[in-house]
Amino acid sequence: MITVQGFEGLRVGVLGLGRSGLATCAALAAGGAEVCAWDDSAEGRAKAEAAGFACVDLTRQDAVPQLSVLITSPGIPHLFPKPHPVIAAALQAGVPVDNDIGLFFRALTDSDEPPKVVCVTGSNGKSTTTALIAHVLNEAGRAVEVAGNIGTGVLAIDLPGEDGVVVLELSSYQSDLARILAPDVAVFTNFSPDHLDRHGGLGGYFAAKRRLFSEGAPARAVIGVDEPEGQYLAMQYAEDAQDSRAIRISSGQRLQGQGWSVFARRGHLAEWRGGRQVASIDLRNIPGLPGAHNHQNACAAYAALRALGLAPRGIEAGLTSFKGLPHRSQLIAEKDGVRYVNDSKATNVDSAAKALQAFPKIRWIAGGLGKDGGLEALVPHLGAVVKAYMIGHSARDFALQLGDTPHEICETMARAVARAVAEAEPGEVVLLAPAAASFDQYPDFEKRGEDFTALVQAALNG
Incomplete structure (x- = not known):
């Protein structure tokens, strides 16, 4: 752990108590700061208290002006679309606002x-x-x-x-x-x-x-x-x-x-x-x-x-x-001349387009919670797709945008994997590149990629 010095005896607010927020609390406390931790969720506050940090309701009108500095987590808006109320109070009171990256370089x-x-x-x-x-x-x-x-x-x-x-x-x-x-x-x-x-x-x-x-x-x-x-x-x-x-x-x-x-x-x-x-x-x-x-x-x-x-x-x-990162063009299996690639991190059309241009013959598993525009921007990049297997909430909407590309509406990952494995031929790649968010069926893209990997391995070893 890095000890952040220069705040000895001073009240320092920490807004947002996820992974980086808790590490920030520990680094400031080690340097002698009086840490005032706050998270909008009761779960976040409970984690901080369990780790030994005092939670102070920074949304109270008198709380922020008493701080020497406010450290905020990156996911919390500080300007657009509008500042979080605690950050807005800091800006109004002239309290400096920083994040853990700034503290690191300090x-x-x-x-x-x-x-x-x-x-x-x-x-x-x-x-x-x-x-x-x-x-x-x-x-x-x-x-x-x-x-x-x-x-x-x-x-x-x-x-x-x-x-x-x-x-x-x-x-x-x-x-x-x-x-x-x-x-x-x-x-x-x-x-x-x-x-x-x-x-x-x-x-x-x-x-x-x-x-x-x-x-x-x-x-x-x-x-x-x-x-x-x-x-x-x-x-x-x-x-x-x-x-x-x-x-x-x-x-x-x-x-x-x-x-x-x-x-x-x-x-x-x-x-x-x-x-x-x-x-x-x-x-x-x-x-x-x-x-x-x-x-x-x-x-x-x-x-x-x-x-x-x-x-x-x-x-x-x-x-x-280098073996690659999980869920990013990750080669997870190869059997009988067919490669299986997990690119679950391809949650938008730009990243999916790059994946579709990386391989010559693709059996493409796509879909999920679609974003604005659907697959329209991907149409010029479908030339290598032998067949598409559509899953999730956007399966039917995506299918309507595929034009002449052969496709099948599978809805579930299990059916899509089973169909792609059964139909794949030597020299082809079974590629998960959803071009959509995962939240209709999975809590995050990692879980979606893990499910794809497990289903592929079960199908190949069954």
């Missing part, structure tokens, strides 16, 4: 041997890129901790020391509010519309991502330039065309110029510096990184690792042994 200033810090943000691929960087570092014998929007609350980790690395996945919610951002390496994977209500529109969403670079001023910035927002960010960060502080990355296009770039084309990763190629890696046969979207993740991870001083051949060895 705590680093008190460390005698601070580790290197890599922060990964972007719209898609953050978790895989974060896990990939950490995996390669582990394989290279470096001490590494992973936290943030993936795995552990950042204040719950132990700092790995001067030669170690902390890899943080940061959502826009986290980067938007942190009062201190000071990564050594910052990564921007890509950009597409998301969380627009929380940020007041697309511009606010991009501004939240951009803070990691404008406020954080990393020594190296790894920036995906396949969208105009990334191109703009790279342009702002670099002093001139030769500035190697900005490493531009891409999947699908060869990057020009005299600067530092890493790109993937036709399954091959290439690193260029000063107008010449200095390294390359064949990504095509790495099972944990299928498809162009994962090749983009590989480029982002490779560039960050090069910025940390790792050699190309060591990075290649780590990429090759």
Whole structure:
């Protein structure tokens, strides 16, 4: 656990008592702060009290003005669509508001041997890129901790020391509010519309991502330039065309110029510096990184690792042994020439489109609680689909949008898996990429992916 100092004897409010909130309470208490914990749910408050933290009703009119600072969890709105009442009271009273990411970087200033810090943000691929960087570092014998929007609350980790690395996945919610951002390496994977209500529109969403670079001023910035927002960010960060502080990355296009770039084309990763190629890696046969979207993740991870001083051949060895993250293009089985892939995390059409472009012949299981627009945006990406098996609340609505693509309305995961396993032929992939939320049949995408995995394994072993 990290001890947060500088608040000794001061009243510090902690709003939101989930994983990161409880870790924040512990880190502040260890530093001598008087922690005033609060959660809108009785369950959250009960967990905090069981852990030994006093709950103070911060919704009382006189509670917030008595605080020296308010620390809020990332899921709680602080500006759009409207501030949470406790945060609104803090803004009105002039009480500073921060989050655990800001406290983490504050705590680093008190460390005698601070580790290197890599922060990964972007719209898609953050978790895989974060896990990939950490995996390669582990394989290279470096001490590494992973936290943030993936795995552990950042204040719950132990700092790995001067030669170690902390890899943080940061959502826009986290980067938007942190009062201190000071990564050594910052990564921007890509950009597409998301969380627009929380940020007041697309511009606010991009501004939240951009803070990691404008406020954080990393020594190296790894920036995906396949969208105009990334191109703009790279342009702002670099002093001139030769500035190697900005490493531009891409999947699908060869990057020009005299600067530092890493790109993937036709399954091959290439690193260029000063107008010449200095390294390359064949990504095509790495099972944990299928498809162009994962090749983009590989480029982002490779560039960050090069910025940390790792050699190309060591990075290649780590990429090759990477097994992928659960529920993200995860190969769960292979039998009789048929592969079974769990991409339950593909909860929207953008991520599902990337999955559908990763394989040549697909028996596609999709559906759930559909989002605005349904599957309309996926129609151009259905060319590899041999047959679709529709499940969940949106099964029939989705089926109406498939056009000439062969399909079957199965409703349940069990029937969809049984039908796909029975009909699959050698060379095909049975792919779960729902393009929908899970909440009609499952509590979360993890449970949906676990059910798919269990049903596949039972069918193949039965």
